[in-house]
Amino acid sequence: MISQMHMIRRGASLIALAIAAHASVAAAQQTPPATDALAQPSQATTDEPVAPPPPTAADRADALPGAQTTSAEQAGNNTAGSDADANKDIVVTGTNISGVKPVGSQTLAIDRSQVLATGYTNVNDVLQTLPQVQNNPNSGGSGPVYRQGGTSGYGGNSTQGNAINLRGLGTSATLTLVDGRRVVPSGAASTFTESIQIPVAALERIEVVSDGNSAIYGSDAISGVINYVLRKRFDGLEVTGRDTFDRYHNVWGASVTAGKSWGTGNIIVTYDHEDREAFVNGRSKFLRRDLTPLGGVDSRANNATLGVSTPTLVTGGNGVPYSYYTIPTNAGPGTTFAQLTPGANLVDQSYYTDFLGRQKRDQAAVFFNQDLAPSVSVYLESFYTKRDTSSRSYGNSRVGNNILVCQGSPYYIAGAPASASAANADCGGALAQTIAVNPINFFNGPSVTKNPTETISVTGGITGTLPNRWNVDSYFTYAHDSTCGICNFGNNANGAALAAQISAGRINPFSNTPLTDAQYATFIGTNTQFSFNTFIDSVVKINGPLFSLPGGEVRTAFGGELAYNRQHLRNGSNNAFEADRTNNTFAITNDSTTHRSTASAFAELFVPIIGAGMNVPLVQELNVDAAVRYDNYSDFGSTTNPKIGATWTVNDFLSIRGSWGTSFRAPALTDTNPQNxxxxxxxxxxxxxxxxxxxxxxxxxxxxxxxxxxANRDLRPETATTWSAGFDVKPAGSGFRFSATYYNTRYANQIVGxxxxxxxxxxxxxxxxxxxxxxxxxxxxxxxxxxxxxxxxxxxxxxxxxxxxxxxxxxxxxxxxxxxxRSANAATTFQDGLDFQTSYRFTTSFGEWNVGASLTKILNQTLQQVEGGATVDVLDTYYYPVSLRGRGSLGWTLGGFGLNAFFNYTGSYTNTIPITGRPQTKVPSWKTVDLGLTYSIPRSSGVLGGVRLSANIQNLTNEDPPLVLTQAGSNYGAFDPSNANIFGRIVTIQLTKAF
Known part of the structure; x- marks a missing residue:
């Protein structure tokens, strides 16, 4: 296995070789001077080379977006002989060849003006507006759900992070990039790619390829690729303040962006801060434990789990019905069963449990570019995130609110039913009684879980031009993520030590008086799960023209990559010595490191078979692109994945495209490390x-x-075969666009528990x-x-x-x-469906208008949970994707004024896990309307120049989510967080001043 230092040396060697190659080049075109690019236009011209950006958003009313544009429109044309250097700052997702459009696959681009029009203040929420994005756990219907909310259960998401799930096939099947480069994974017991990698203020656009792309990018690109493209050219200073509020909580933030260009280079720096208030479950009727007002059940008392205001004896279990008995206030030693009152004084735990914890996030991004010579440029790109989340929950982090009174303790209740007693390890194998206490009194407040996360990524690179318009790009990335999966500092109870103190008569479990610091010190301590993920990556890419055909220039790209991943997990707890019930000392209980190295080689070939100048009937252009990538992993072997795509441009009105390829997902280090x-x-x-x-x-x-x-050491990569076909209609000069795509994915060898x-x-x-x-x-x-x-x-x-x-x-x-x-390569998922995109942009005497819509219709989704097992139709069922999702838009601008309206639709589905004893029910569709208003003043208009004021309202009519009552109601309440939210009307006010 390649060591970390060896990987660093190999990466440095690659960059050194690239420098030598660049330095040997005699001369090439000078890098174009940097230009002001506060906002990317919402729709670039499809058939013209990319020109310098137009006036900034502060210099004109923002263009109002309809449907997303394609990155082909962002990239310009692929005409033979086009100057690659003119496009070297244009990142196009889905290809390694500069100066060409992606071939065969549709790539959506959400440009900066479209992002601002949504009113959302982080990139994760922006992506959630895409119909292709689902929020279900994964294609197996289980596993972590990487979205914020649901602190009490986390949904397997202990670090409270976010991730994007394209097609509902799982967050691990969606590859997230920044400027086409991989980012370090996050997480502890399980790992994922955090979707909020960069602040909106640093974003130029987002590009989305919603089909397999392992031939270009390697692992994880099964359902698609998300690529965040950073702003790279801006002169001046831009300051933004914002506030977002709903009926439950408030989020405020501010950002600063500064940029400077000079003749041979430029720099742009962005800093963003966000502060979110906590949102406690009890504020929403959908999140309470007592759901009887909504037709649900009262789960304030659920078997041995219950919320109480006074100490309560819990009896039952092992087939005996549970019963509760209230213990007299401040009862002492020698309490008998006859003194207890049947029943419990219940409280709703939701009023002490956060749905969203208090969170502070700081982010920064830097881009620097400098020409060293006419043919050589260096760049540095870095982004940083520090996030601190603090979440409250009812009951102690370790023992909840149930404590044990061991037989022989002076507080053991004489005469209690025999079913209340059981042999328990915390009592040294002796019989024990379960006492539910009020944790707010007994443990001196709700339990608080901390989730600090810090991520930094630094990339240094060199680009250059070689003879005959060939280009080379080499870069080296070092990235590190540290996170605490579950950190309970000073509020983690050692159940065995507590039982020992009660047995010794030093702690009264029936008292409503808070304990002293000395008493807490005997059984309270800390529980931590720290994870440290490291990613090192070195890449060299070379691309350029090979020769010319009658249809145009044949172009190629090829290169290599060396990557290194390392995860170090360290658990520590004051519960490490439960065999010695008097020991409450903190100790490291697990210290594990695992790592992996990957060597890759890739190549791509673009062939223009027919060009516009050949005058072939019904074929204006016919382009084919073929790519292949070989990846060799140090821990489980190698894999080779091809992809081929073709685009047939019939005329200026119609083009037809299709692609086929294979993809894979390597098991995460946490999947294969039993010590994790x-x-x-x-x-x-x-x-x-x-x-x-x-x-x-x-x-x-x-x-x-x-x-x-x-975890399972013997896991193999997941594999997928994907293909798609579609067409695009764009009548010349009409402002109308329409695209339709059929996609087909067979996802096999899925890793499932x-x-x-x-x-x-x-x-x-x-x-x-x-x-x-x-x-x-x-x-x-x-x-x-x-x-x-x-x-x-x-x-x-x-x-x-x-x-x-x-x-x-x-x-x-x-x-x-x-x-x-253990986790195994067992499941197979099949999904196919249709994507539709349309927009119509036109100008009248009363402003510029843009009407658009995006729609995804999943036709089929089946799941085979184990090889040889039954294939089950899971589409439109709980935990699985909803078949129909859409978003329509209407935009208008006049002078400095702008208006955006959006209509969001999530289709109906079946609640297949209803409350026990009740029938399955149909969950109705969820429909909401968003509205945005903007006013912009040109930067040249005096002291107020460069001001942009916006007000955005999501869920304008304050719609409640559809009622969904399930067996999981105690964790998720009375709604389905995969397909709706409970925030109601969300208002965001933003004020920007550009100098």
Whole structure:
């Protein structure tokens, strides 16, 4: 495996070679002088080379966007002999060849004026307006949901980050780039790419390719690519203040952008700060635990989990119905069951739990470019994010609000029902009683979880021109992300130490009086999960013309890449010594490092088969582009992925395009490192209806199992085959555009956590999941904790797959079967659908108008959860994509005034996980309207010149989300966060002054 220092040396060598090559070039065109580019035009001309940017947004009324433009329109034409250097600052997603349009695939571009028109203040929210973006967990219907909100459960998103999920195939299947370059992953127990990489003030445009692109970019580009293009040319100073508020909370922010150009270079620097108030669940009727006013259930008390204002004895479990008994206020030692009052004084935990935690975010971006010679330029690009999130929840981070009173304690309640007692490890195996307490009193307030995150990325590069209009671009990136998945500083209870203090009579569990600092010190401490991700990348790309055909110039690009990824995870806790119930010392419980190196080679060929000058009937142009990429990973081998695309321009009115390719996603380092997360449950009595006689029964209908969960070293890459076909209509001079695309994706070898509950549920399932089932026959001489005496199959499995966390339920010698429920390459998803884009821009005596719409219709989505299993239609069901999503727009400008109106539509679907005992229901469609108003003053108009004032309202009519009552209601309330939000009307006011 290539070491980190070796990778750095290799990257430095690549750059040194590039410098030598550039220095040897005699002469080339001078880099064009920098120009003022406060705002990219919302729609560039399709068939002309890119010209210097037009007047800034402060010098004119902002262009009002309709449907998104294509990056082909942003990039200009691909005419033979076009000057590549003129386009060297133009980043075009989906190709490595400068000076050409992407071929075969449709690429959407959301330019700066369109971003501003939405009124959203971060790039993640802007992308959520695209119909192609879904918010469901992943294509398997489970796993982390990387969106903000839902602090109490996190949805597997412990770091409270954000990620984009194109097509609903999973955030890990969407590749996120900045200026066409990879960024460092974030996360702890699981990793993802944070979507809020740069502030809006630093953004030139966003480009989206919504089909496979591993032939260009390598791993992760299965459902598509998101590329943030930074602003690179701006002279002056721009200051923006903003405030966003809804009925629940407020977010304010400010940004500063400064830029300076000189004859041979330029620099632009952006800084942004944002401060978000917390939003507590109880403020929304959709997020309360008591949902009976909405037709739901009251989950303030749910089995052993309940919110109370006074200490309460919890009895039941193990098949016995739960019951609650209120303990007299400030009861003391010797309390008897007869003194208790049946029932509990319930409170709604939602009033102490944040849906959105308090958050502060600071971001910065820098771009610097300098010509060293007429043929050589260097650039430096860097961006930085520091985010601190603080979230409150009801109950202590470790024990919730249930504490244990061990038998023998002076506070053990005499005469309580036998079902209230159970053997518990926190009591040294002694019987225990469960007491629900008011955590606000007992633990001195709600539990607070911190999620600090800091990311920095620095790229240094060299570009140059070689003879015959060839270009070279080489760069080196170092990026680092540090985050705390779950950090509870000074509020993490050691349950065993607390039980010991209660047993010793030093803490009264029934008291409503807060404990002293000395008492807290005996059982309160800290729990942390710090993760450090490092990414090092060195790339060399060379592109230019090969020769000319009658249809134009054949162009190519080729190059290589060396990348290094490293994750270091460090867990620490004051719960490390629960075997010694008096020890509350903080200790590191897990310190794990894993890393990977990747060597890649890639090539691309653009061939203009027919050109406009050939006068071929019905063919104005016919262009073909073929790309291939080879990636070799240090930990699981190599993969090669091709892509081919073609665009047939019939005439100025119609063009037809199509593409085909394969893509892949490499397992994340967290997917394959058992020291990151793995868990074994040893001797768990598990329902066995398999009928298999080779699996011993512990007692009728149940077997004793060894269940292994978590990461899996043997994972392989996920794979996909994608193809698309479509056409574009753009009558010359009409201002009208229409595009339609059919896409088709088969996503195989998906990494999913297996549903272990199915393994032995029937003879058919036992056969289907046979590869994950291993019968065990421990001999009569088996001795617990001595693997040499186990069945060799069990001993070998434990030795080959040591678990980070072990939970003994019964002894290992009782085990009759191993159930391997680790993540596996098991699922296959098929999805196909249609995308439509249209816009019409026209001018009247009463201003400029723009009407547009974007629509995505998923035709089919099926899921095969395991090879050989049934293929299930999951489209329009809970946890899976909604088939119909759309966004329409109407824009108008007159002088300095502008208006934008948007209509958003999310289609209906079926609630397939209703409250137990209730039928499935149809969730109605959700429709909202957004409105934006702007007023801009030209920069040349005196002291107020360069002022832009905007007011944007999302969900103008204050629509509530559709009511969705599910089994998961205690975590997500009475709405589906994948397809709606609960904020109601959101108002954003922004004021910008450009100097």
């Amino acid at each position: 997360y793995s868990s074994a449950v040893i001797g768990l009595p598990f329902a066995n209806n398999s009928g298999r006689t080779d699996i011993a029964l512990l007692y009728p209908g149940f077997s004793s199992t060894y269940i292994l969960l978590g 297996q549903n272990v509950g199915l393994f032995l549920s029937s003879p058919a399932n036992a056969a289907l999941y046979n590869q994950y089932i291993t019968p065990v026959r421990n001999p009569a001489t088996c001795v617990n904790n001595n693997p040499a005496t186990y069945d060799p199959k069990l001993a070998a499995f434990i030795a080959a797959n040591p678990a980070l966390y072990n939970t003994p339920i019964l002894s290992a010698c009782t085990v009759g079967v191993i159930l391997d429920a």
